[in-house]
Amino acid sequence: MTLPTFILKNALRNKRRAFLSVSSVAVSLFLLVTLQVALRELTLPAASPGAELRLCARNKVSLTNPLPARQRAVIEKIPGVEGVSPFTWFGGEYQNDGAMTFAQFAIDPKETRRVFTDLNLTDTELAGFESEKTAAIIGKISADKHHFHVGDHLTLNSTVYPGALEFKIAGIFSGTADDRMMFFRQDYLDDSIGTPGLVGMWWLKVKSAGNMAPVIQAINAAFQNTSAEVRAESERNFQLDFISMLGNVKTLIASISTVVVFTLVLVTASTMSMAVRERFRELAILKALGFRRRELFAFILAESFGLAAAGAVLGIGGAYALYTFGDVGKMTSGIFVSFQVTPRIMGWAALVAALLGIASAVAPALSVARMSVVNGLKTLD
């Protein structure tokens, strides 16, 4: 027999309790990893290729207030601007399924290549999008989910505008940070609602990174003191602003994570205390046989650490396997496109598990250290 064998036999003497302890640690760490990944995905959306040269301009009052279409001519003349497209939220529901399963925006198809550089679309598909007014292009995730193919027709009931619009799918794109979206033509939307001369916002691309700040300033200045003042910002800033509208998600998730960790500490500490208390007498025997305090502390620590480590392997490993090899889009009904368990998150969860192992060993180890052999021997079995 070796010391590790001895520790293992002790840890597994009550198999049901060991199983339940490891399971509770595993489930809690799985939840912790899930929460942290969700937090990361929500607060740090994946950057689109080309995003560093893109910016958006929206109504300064609110995102829901439209902008006059006539602003486009002014923006296009600002030095450094390479392309400008309207970007209008349609809010369509597919097949009355009651939930917005993919977002739809009206854009200018002629600006597709210039502004939305990350869209992987064949020339034929783009030509189809440009040539037919009812044409739409849709992201691969949504196309796969709803089994759309090029040439299919779909009808969306708008929750923003009156009535429904029928679209013909001209292309299926990929390569963006969110391949769930659908783009259709602004002129089709304008026609259907009587050409009010309004757009949701402007999405534009500048020629170089050096143009970003001057263009933002120029756009903001150009519409100052008009009936539709504009707030221009980089695409990245816009995404972060948009996330902040969800409320203080970060605090909420951090609070839940803290509760999870705290509960985890209580469960593991309680298990270890029980495990040690029921063999107080045996530990006193070990002391009598010559085992020192530090050796007994090492036994308890190793056992506690072992339970936490086993739970960590199952919980963190399980989360990694599920979110890496599983279909996250399907699992979350399309809420999350990617759900990346990063090494940093895994490391953080492993650190929590390690601290948990140490923290839950401290109290039982201290009581064993304080215990005299004589008093320990008096303990009932």
Place this chain on the structure above:
Amino acid sequence: MSDINLTVSPGAEPMVKIRALTKLYSQGDIQVTALDRITLDIAAGEFLSLMGPSGSGKSTLLHIIAGVDRPTRGECLVQGVDVTKLDESQLADWRNHNVGFIFQSFNLIPVLTAAENVELPLLLTRLNRAQRRRQVETALEVVGLADRARHLPRQMSGGQEQRVAIARALVTDPALIVADEPTGNLDSHSAQEVLGALQALRRDAGKTIIMVTHDPKAAAFGTRQIHLEKGELSA
């Protein structure tokens, strides 16, 4: 006060030398005298039976000799080492090398086999696995349980469990073996076996054995009997 001094003759160095050993316990404001200035010598190779009624202090005396309890005053030298002066860590090391313990309720680890229980004290030594195995086999052979090496404590009778405990006590080859009511939980047949084993250890291996017992029949297996009464030695 203890008026009786049970010391060896001048010139012969005893295995255990106790001088004016006192142990006081505090129970709230009341102080209880468990041992009152005990002076006692135990020669090497002796099988001493410590007798006395409950609360007489015999187990306390045994615990102090074995280095698991500390006296309030006095000296307790075992093989020339004053165990009352050793710190916790030194005491643990000293116990591992010099004392073998046998308890009333066997106190084997239930998840370990007989051989593994016997091997426990050897885990603290520098012996390699093969050397440990050899010593464990020898110890189990001495107590006649070589064929039970892979049995768990629950698969053995009380007498067999206690013999495993004896094997555990002697596996490090200590000079001193202390036994606290080793036959208290055994039937008479098993008790005879255990006492016979202890007697053989003294006779064949020259071990010094100190045994606490209530039972005069068990005490008769010793080479000397002493009585404690209210913390004092009595004739």
